[in-house]
Amino acid sequence: MTVVDIDPVALHIGHLEIYWYGILFAISLVIAWAFSNAIVKRTAEVGHSKMTLNQLDKFLFGAILVTVIAARLGHVLFFEPGYYFTNPIEIVMLRRGGLSFHGGLIGLMVYVWFYSRNNNVPKLFLADTLCFSASVALITGRMANFVNQELVGKVWASEYGVVFKAIDSLPRYPTQIYEAMTEGLLTFAVLSVVLRCRGWLSIGTGVYTALFCVIYSSSRFAIEFFKDVDTINFCNITLTIGQILCIGMFIFGICIATSLLRKCVQNDD
Secondary structure: EEEEOOOOEEEEEEEEEEEEEHHHHHHHHHHHHHHHHHHHHHHOOOOOOOOOOOOOHHHHHHHHHHHHHHHHHHHEEEEEEEEHHOOOHHHHHHOOOOOOOOHHHHHHHHHHHHHHHHHHHOOOHHHHHHHHHHHHHHHHHHHHHHOOOOOOOOOOOOOEEEEEOOOOEEEEHHHHHHHHHHHHHHHHHHHHHHHHHHHHOOOOOHHHHHHHHHHHHHHHHHHHHHEEOOOEEOOEEEHHHHHHHHHHHHHHHHHHHHHHHHHHHHHOO
C-alpha cells in the first residue's frame, strides 16, 4: 500500500510559498508550448506551414490566459455555483477549489475561433496542434493533482490502494494516475501513431481533434466511476458532472469524425 504525504509547498522563499501544484502546472504549459512549436516548425519544413512561430507565441500567450480564466469559471459554474455566488471574492482565489478541464476547453474553443477568424489561421490546424500539446500536458497536470492530493478515488480495500494523508487514512483508487495514463499518455500515443501513418500534412484536417475528444471523454467517463465525487440524477441515471460534460465532448468528437468521413466519401465520388 502506498501512502502519499507530500507537503504541497515545494519552496519557502521568505514569506513566499511556491506550491508543487504550481510548479507542475507551469511545466505542463512549457511542454505544451514546446510541442506546439515543434509541430509548427515541422509542418513548415514539409511545405504545409499555416502560421509563423511569432504567430504561435502570440496565440499561446492568449490561449493560456483564456484557458486558466475559463477553467476557473468552469469550476465555479459547473461544480460549486451556490458556494461561489454567496462568496464571490473566492472566485479569484485559486487555492480555494480548482480548475475545470471542460471549462478551459470551452474557453479555448471560443478563443481558437476568434483567433482563426482574425489572423487567417485554419481553426483545425490550431485545434489539432493543441490536442497533441494538451495530451502530453495532461500527464503532468494529473500528476499535479496526485501530489496535491485532490480528485481522489473512492475507498478501495486493496493492497494496491493509495492513502492520501491530507484526506484520511483509508486506501483509495489512485484515479489521478489512471487519468494521467489514459487521458494523457494513451491519447498522445494514439495521436502519434495516426500521425506516423498519415504524415505531417494531415495536421489541420481535424482527425486529431476528433480522436482527442473521443479518447479523453471515454477515458474520463469510465474513471469517474472510481472517483470520490458528488453525483446527480441525469435522465434517470446517476452520473457525475464530469461524466455529463464528457458526454457532450464525446458527441462533439463524433460529429467531427462524421464530417471527416462524409468529406472522404464525397472526394471518392
